[in-house]
Amino acid sequence: MMKNSSKMLFLIMLFLSTTIVISSDNWLAMWIGMEINLMSFIPSIAKSKNNFSSEACMMYFLVQTMGSIVLLASILLSPMIMISPIMMDKMVAATMMISVLIKMGMSPFHMWVPEIMEKMSWNNCLLLMTWQKIAPMMVLTNLLPNKNFIMLPVILSTVAGAIGGLNQTSMRKIMAYSSISHSGWMVACMNFEHKMWMMYFMIYSVMNMMVINMFNKNSIFYINQMQMYMTSMFNKTNYFIMMMSLGGLPPFLGFLPKWMVIQTMMSSNLYMPIILMMMMSLITLFYYLRMMTTLMMINADMNKWIMNESSKSNIYIFIMNMSLPMVAIFSFF
Numbered sequence: 488m489m490k491n492s493s494k495m496l497f498l499i500m501l502f503l504s505t506t507i508v509i510s511s512d513n514w515l516a517m518w519i520g521m522e523i524n525l526m527s528f529i530p531s532i533a534k535s536k537n538n539f540s541s542e543a544c545m546m547y548f549l550v551q552t553m554g555s556i557v558l559l560a561s562i563l564l565s566p567m568i569m570i571s572p573i574m575m576d577k578m579v580a581a582t583m584m585i586s587v588l589i590k591m592g593m594s595p596f597h598m599w600v601p602e603i604m605e606k607m608s609w610n611n612c613l614l615l616m617t618w619q620k621i622a623p624m625m626v627l628t629n630l631l632p633n634k635n636f637i638m639l640p641v642i643l644s645t646v647a648g649a650i651g652g653l654n655q656t657s658m659r660k661i662m663a664y665s666s667i668s669h670s671g672w673m674v675a676c677m678n679f680e681h682k683m684w685m686m687y688f689m690i691y692s693v694m695n696m697m698v699i700n701m702f703n704k705n706s707i708f709y710i711n712q713m714q715m716y717m718t719s720m721f722n723k724t725n726y727f728i729m730m731m732s733l734g735g736l737p738p739f740l741g742f743l744p745k746w747m748v749i750q751t752m753m754s755s756n757l758y759m760p761i762i763l764m765m766m767m768s769l770i771t772l773f774y775y776l777r778m779m780t781t782l783m784m785i786n787a788d789m790n791k792w793i794m795n796e797s798s799k800s801n802i803y804i805f806i807m808n809m810s811l812p813m814v815a816i817f818s819f820f
Contacts, residue, residue, distance in 0.1 A: 494534070500527035501618070508622040514562040514583075517629075518555065521590065521622050525551045528619060532611055543606035550589065550599045557586035558626075584630055584637065591623040593670050594643035601651065601663035609703040612659055616666040617692040620673075624688070627674065628681055637674060638760055644671030645763070649770035656710050658702060661774060662695075665733065668771050672764065676748040679755060687744035694733050694741055697804050701726060713782050725801050727779050728808045734772040738812045 504527060507520030525548070533544045561582040585596075592600035604612050627637075648668025655661050669691050677684040707713060713726075732741035745768065752761040 494531070497527045497530045501531070501614075505618065505622050509625050514558075517622075517626055518559055518562060521551075521558075521626075522555060524619070524622055525555070528614070531614070532607055535608065539606035543603045546599055546603050546606075550592075550603075554586045554589035557589065558583060561586065580630055581636060584627065584640075587623045587627050587630070588640055591620060591627075591670060592667060593640050593674065594647040594667060595640070597644065597647050597651075597667045600667060601655075601660040604659045604663040605657055607659070609659075609699050612662060613695060613699045616662065616695055617688075620670065620688070624673065624677070624684065628677060628684075637678065638757075641671045641675045642760055642763055644668060644674070645767040649767035652771060652774045655774075658708055658710065658778075661710075661778070662699070665771060665775075666695075668767065672745060672748055675760070675764065676744075676751055679751045683747055683751065686747070690740065690744045693807070694729070697807070698729050698733060701729070710778050710781075713778060721801060723782055725805050727783060728805065730775040730779060731772075732808045734775045735768055736772060738809075740808050740811050743811055 500523060504520050504523035507523065508517050511517045511520060529544050529548060532547060533540055561579050565579040589596040600615075604615060607615070645668050648664045648666075648671065651667070652661050652664035655664065669687075673684045673687050673691070676687060701707075705712075728739060732739035735741045735745040749761055749765070
């Protein structure tokens with residue numbers, strides 16, 4: 488009972504601290520919110536008593552503390568810098584942006600994300616990839632008059648997310664690099680419209696929940712475990728659609744947020760960055776496909792399309808991922 492109550496306390500603190508960051512109107516309150524967030528996430532990593540989780544705790548703590556120190560230093564030093572106001576604003580905005588990129592795990596400060604995720608449970612990975620991004624993203628939203636500087640981390644993140652995932656066999660590391668790539672896309676559309684990154688984030692979180700729920704349910708941690716657990720053809724098809732959706736392949740739900748970003752960036756004449764980001768998306772699609780080729784090609788003994796007890800959730804997932812073409816079809820009538 489005690490264990491569950493403390494877990495509930497830390498989860499509530501985790502959600503409340505993000506709310507503090509969202510609703511704050513000054514930098515110091517945002518910094519405090521992010522510190523509470525850090526302190527409430529660490530116990531959930533440390534829940535399983537083994538060397539991996541304690542390593543992950545330590546690494547997460549050190550990285551986040553470094554980001555916090557840079558953020559706090561830039562907040563406190565900004566009134567003291569005796570240079571011209573324009574110069575001061577740009578320097579402070581740049582250092583604050585760097586601190587937020589460290590906290591979010593965006594490139595070029597991304598190397599801690601796959602290392603930490605490899606040592607965590609799937610549920611904690613989900614929290615790190617979705618909820619833990621909200622607070623730094625809100626801080627970044629308030630920092631973004633400086634649009635030119637942010638395009639460099641955006642492009643670097645999509646490149647690092649694509650190339651880093653190519654050589655991996657661990658599913659957690661693949662999902663980590665996928666998360667780095669998606670962060671780049673999210674921040675790219677933050678430049679133009681704040682509502683857009685929130686929509687992207689919501690769709691991305693839903694897709695992540697579906698994929699990670701499946702990995703967690705079947706205890707899948709490496710690519711070669713995939714075909715062991717796929718009992719029916721419906722499961723396989725569902726998993727294929729989920730991964731293609733996460734990669735942003737057109738007919739599925741995951742294409743919608745990428746479509747919004749592509750349209751907005753093209754209307755702002757940012758042709759080169761968006762072409763590069765689309766090319767990198769193809770590489771991420773390649774490593775998603777590589778995870779599924781053995782799964783789709785191997786024709787093992789199985790009940791082809793027979794629905795089992797757990798198939799109800801599979802049907803919901805299928806409908807969700809196929810909602811984009813369905814809506815498109817109905818809109819013609």
